[in-house]
Amino acid sequence: MSLDSVFRRTFNRLSIAAALALLPLAVLPSSAHADQLADVKKAGELVVGTEMQFAPFDFLEAGKQKGLNAELFEALGQEMGVKIKFLDLPWPSVLPGLEAKKFDVVAGPIIVTKARKERYHFVSPIAEATVALLAGAKDDSISKPEDIAGKTVGAGKGSAQLEELKAFAATLPQKVTIREYVDNNQAYADLAAKRIVAVANSLPNISFVAAQKSNLYKVVQPPFGKKSYFAYLGRKDADADSLIAALDAALTKMHDDGRLAALQKKWLGAEMDVPKGDFEPTW
CATH class of the missing domain: 3.40.190.10 (Periplasmic binding protein-like II)
Structure with a gap:
């Protein structure tokens, strides 16, 4: 943008502001x-x-x-x-x-x-929206929520489900490594590839995923999150x-x-x- 263009744009803005200042208050738009x-x-x-x-x-x-x-x-x-x-x-x-x-x-x-x-x-x-875990369909090591102790689990970045997972993990005897995903489908893909052992998400979401691909996933009962x-x-x-x-x-x-x-x-x-x-x- 040329210096002349910048000057004209700045002048126009100042002119508009000056004109508005001269208008009666009654005709000015009010955000209220x-x-x-x-x-x-x-x-x-x-x-x-x-x-x-x-x-x-x-x-x-x-x-x-x-x-x-x-x-x-x-x-x-x-x-x-x-x-x-x-x-x-x-x-x-x-x-x-x-x-x-x-x-x-x-x-x-x-x-x-x-x-x-x-x-x-x-x-x-x-x-x-109570939070629960989705695990691998054939992973016998995850039969209840507490079984994620010492393992790696995924959840959505910036989600309430992630915060619930962190709070639950803090109560377990071994540290849970938590991976954060921008896309839930990426978390499910990592679970299928056994890069993580479970995904924390709300019960309706993981129930739908498990029903669609029962050969890959299962819902871990009971939910661990608060109602x-x-x-x-x-x-x-x-x-x-x-x-x-x-x-x-x-x-x-x-x-x-x-x-x-x-x-x-x-x-x-x-x-x-x-x-x-x-x-x-x-x-």
Whole structure:
């Protein structure tokens, strides 16, 4: 860019700022009156950030999005009268992207924790999320969660499942080596290749993987994590309150008329008893 261009751009910015300063306060836009729901309705589109490597909620099949999220958000969009646009992103960038207002809400879904409730505004839960272990189908050395003592286990980078694994590993008599993966499919591939002995993830996720490839994987019972739930979320600010309230109302309607239960059965294998509305997570 030339020095002349820089000068002109700087001058234009200063001119605009000076002009705005001369306007009556009544005609200046006020962020206090911003309304994210109104913006979404005006655009006719709800932009959703997610990671499409999180089956059975979001995954790609022949290059097309599949899973519970796609069908559930389609129904939510119909209830709200807007189209849904998904953005497929590496998981560590999803929450920062939300905070930077790159999209409207996060599909994920994400485990609801006390710390996250202080930072984000959650919609009602859509599924149970208690953390468990996926191990090799023929690995007789892993028959209960405690058997990972002294071994190497994987989990999603930046995930609540990773934090649960770390907390559980700290209670064991031998050190657990933990590998962090940006992509859950990479963790499952390393498990199949015996580079790790188990992957920590939420029960619906690993149950789906084990059902799809029972020759490679098994679910280790019982789950080791604390009882928890998955939910969608948005930013926790006054602008976003109206959008989250509208999503929650639409989801509650689906909960009451049985559509949520039907999607749980289709994608998670069973109907799940989840709280409606606000609730206090256990951790």
